[in-house]
Amino acid sequence: MADLDTRVQGELTTRLDALSEQFVDRDDFLDPDKVKVRNKGDKWIMPDCPNCTERCCVHDDPESGILLSLRDVANLVDSGLEHLIVGKYTFKRNKRGKVLDDFDEMPKLAKQPDGNCHFYDPATGRCEGYGVRPTICRRYPYEVEYRKKNGKPFVKFIGWAKCPTMEGPQFADSIKQMARDAVNDENVSYEDIILLGEHVEALRQAGFDRFLPPPEECPGAVVAPPAGKFSKGKKNRPAEVVAEG
Numbered sequence: 001m002a003d004l005d006t007r008v009q010g011e012l013t014t015r016l017d018a019l020s021e022q023f024v025d026r027d028d029f030l031d032p033d034k035v036k037v038r039n040k041g042d043k044w045i046m047p048d049c050p051n052c053t054e055r056c057c058v059h060d061d062p063e064s065g066i067l068l069s070l071r072d073v074a075n076l077v078d079s080g081l082e083h084l085i086v087g088k089y090t091f092k093r094n095k096r097g098k099v100l101d102d103f104d105e106m107p108k109l110a111k112q113p114d115g116n117c118h119f120y121d122p123a124t125g126r127c128e129g130y131g132v133r134p135t136i137c138r139r140y141p142y143e144v145e146y147r148k149k150n151g152k153p154f155v156k157f158i159g160w161a162k163c164p165t166m167e168g169p170q171f172a173d174s175i176k177q178m179a180r181d182a183v184n185d186e187n188v189s190y191e192d193i194i195l196l197g198e199h200v201e202a203l204r205q206a207g208f209d210r211f212l213p214p215p216e217e218c219p220g221a222v223v224a225p226p227a228g229k230f231s232k233g234k235k236n237r238p239a240e241v242v243a244e245g
């Protein structure tokens with residue numbers, strides 16, 4: 001039986017740590033202690049989850065779902081919960097057929113037949129996999145945004161309209177912890193962008209192969225542009241080889 005109370009530092013997570021150490025520049029990570037939480041005035045806004053009847057874990061839209069970072073995938077695999085990972089990372093292509101280092105789709109957490117998250121218990125309104133919940137759940141409903149003027153990051157409450165909230169300085173410590181989770185989520189997303197965009201073969205060899213499309217559909221693939229996409233005057237050019245460095 002998988003331990004649902006805490007994340008597991010298993011084999012795939014350890015390999016991901018090693019790749020991250022090797023390829024991701026830690027100087028580009030945001031420091032959770034330095035990112036400011038932006039409050040409305042002096043109000044500390046916090047979701048009132050225990051008294052919420054419109055839970056964010058309820059997903060009746062078939063297109064919606066909880067997106068999984070590489071860390072979430074590794075954690076679920078290491079916890080013996082690989083069967084809850086639905087789909088793969090897929091990448092966008094530009095008009096010339098070049099695979100971009102931008103995601104088209106990401107794996108998602110499995111749902112129940114009624115559309116709710118697999119871990120959501122409608123009887124209690126609680127998450128039954130709280131310890132292994134994905135990164136995006138850890139930071140919700142806070143998110144890192146960047147100031148328009150100077151590009152500096154800040155953490156913002158992004159709860160949806162149905163989020164009942166509480167306000168007051170007594171929530172400051174809890175909010176700061178959620179803000180730290182939001183910064184961690186941002187760093188995990190950055191890690192995904194670097195590893196999936198630039199080191200996809202290393203990921204494949206580390207054990208993420210089953211969550212990746214074939215090599216020719218990944219960034220760095222050498223592909224010929226699709227027929228009929230040449231502009232006038234270039235018709236007779238040999239198919240251009242596009243490779244990402």
Ligand code: SF4
Pocket residue numbers: 047048049052053054055056057140141159160162163164
């Ligand atoms: S984050 Fe908002 S919607 Fe989700 S359970 Fe808490 S109060 Fe409800």
Ligand code: SF4
Pocket residue numbers: 056057066117118119120121126127128129130133134137
């Ligand atoms: S994993 Fe838990 S917190 Fe995340 S959506 Fe599912 S039930 Fe909600």
